[in-house]
Amino acid sequence: MTDERGLPSLSTIRRLERAALPAGTVALARYLIGKTLVREHPKGRLCGRIVETEAYPPGDAAGHAFRGRTPRNRSLFLERGHAYVHIAYGIYTLLNVSSERSGLGGGVLLRALEPLDGVDVMECLRGTTRRRDLARGPGRLAAALGIDLSFDGLDLCAAGPLWLGTPARTVREIGVSVRIGITREAERPLRFYERGSSFVSGSRQLNP
DNA sequence: AGTGCGATTGACT
DNA sequence: GTCAATCGCACTA
Numbered sequence: 136m137t138d139e140r141g142l143p144s145l146s147t148i149r150r151l152e153r154a155a156l157p158a159g160t161v162a163l164a165r166y167l168i169g170k171t172l173v174r175e176h177p178k179g180r181l182c183g184r185i186v187e188t189e190a191y192p193p194g195d196a197a198g199h200a201f202r203g204r205t206p207r208n209r210s211l212f213l214e215r216g217h218a219y220v221h222i223a224y225g226i227y228t229l230l231n232v233s234s235e236r237s238g239l240g241g242g243v244l245l246r247a248l249e250p251l252d253g254v255d256v257m258e259c260l261r262g263t264t265r266r267r268d269l270a271r272g273p274g275r276l277a278a279a280l281g282i283d284l285s286f287d288g289l290d291l292c293a294a295g296p297l298w299l300g301t302p303a304r305t306v307r308e309i310g311v312s313v314r315i316g317i318t319r320e321a322e323r324p325l326r327f328y329e330r331g332s333s334f335v336s337g338s339r340q341l342n343p
Numbered sequence: 344a345g346t347g348c349g350a351t352t353g354a355c356t
Numbered sequence: 357g358t359c360a361a362t363c364g365c366a367c368t369a
Contacts, residue, residue, distance in 0.1 A: 191350075197350075199350080205365080205366070207365060207366080221365095222349095222362090222364060223349060223351055224349060224352080225363035226361065226362055226363075227350095227352070242350095244350055246350085274352060284364090314350075315351095316349090316350055317350060
């Protein structure tokens with residue numbers, strides 16, 4: 136079933152099973168492009184299509200798991216498919232998906248969504264009506280979905296307030312670039328995005 | 344117990 | 357293009 140734009144109707148989106156998630160941080164970061172993220176918000180269902188991710192694999196000095204497990208980053212060490220939520224620059228909430236087997240430590244940062252459903256609620260949460268800017272950037276993404284630190288550790292493959300869903304329509308070509316806003320291991324090509332999407336963050340140079 | 348530092352954003356020149 | 361806001365927490369002592 137599709138709507139007038141050729142998108143599968145939102146009612147056909149179902150939760151991703153953990154077994155469907157590829158093992159390994161980099162593979163998961165690529166896999167998540169085009170998948171959906173669904174937020175069961177008190178004001179209604181919010182849904183977006185993931186169009187940009189970054190991989191922070193085990194052993195990566197730029198990753199929060201690099202120095203071992205601590206109270207803050209313990210969710211990165213959960214089996215793949217759990218939420219790791221943290222605060223950046225004291226202001227912004229960022230959402231990651233844990234990406235390795237239990238006890239290892241890696242994550243995929245979700246950096247941008249193409250809003251699909253619940254746009255009016257997202258506009259309210261973000262304080263803007265520019266659809267392109269609702270979830271373009273990791274801080275904006277979490278804000279648009281009403282995600283805070285209480286979501287840390289949540290199983291995104293289970294029924295609940297936040298979960299990963301099957302793709303909405305076909306994914307265009309996937310581009311690769313260096314990651315944004317880091318200093319260590321800055322040259323590694325671990326950022327993935329849907330080429331041609333206007334909902335992707337970053338400079339034009341990073342989105343060839 | 345004090346210090347330093349971000350996986351960012353929006354306002355402004 | 358520049359720049360400051362602001363919080364949790366890891367690190368040092």
